[in-house]
Amino acid sequence: MKCSIQGCPGEYENRLIIHTVKRGKDILVFENVPAEVCDVCSDMLLAPETIRRLEELMQQRETPKKYAPLYDYV
Numbered sequence: 001m002k003c004s005i006q007g008c009p010g011e012y013e014n015r016l017i018i019h020t021v022k023r024g025k026d027i028l029v030f031e032n033v034p035a036e037v038c039d040v041c042s043d044m045l046l047a048p049e050t051i052r053r054l055e056e057l058m059q060q061r062e063t064p065k066k067y068a069p070l071y072d073y074v
């Protein structure tokens with residue numbers, strides 16, 4: 001599929017990405033999320049069912065599989 005960003009000649013390809021979601025003061029990280037990513041500008045699309053699955057995971061509040069270090073740039 002062609003990239004939806006105006007003027008970008010790229011094509012979306014299926015990739016597994018790391019997706020982060022900010023929830024209040026929490027930052028949740030999801031690994032191995034299937035997404036379509038443009039090979040030129042890295043624009044990213046998530047399918048509606050992928051978003052639904054992420055919402056489910058957030059509501060379940062399971063114990064995380066891993067912890068990621070978080071750094072403040074400032």
Ligand SMILES: [Zn+2]
Nearest residue numbers: 003008038041
């Ligand atoms: Zn693009």
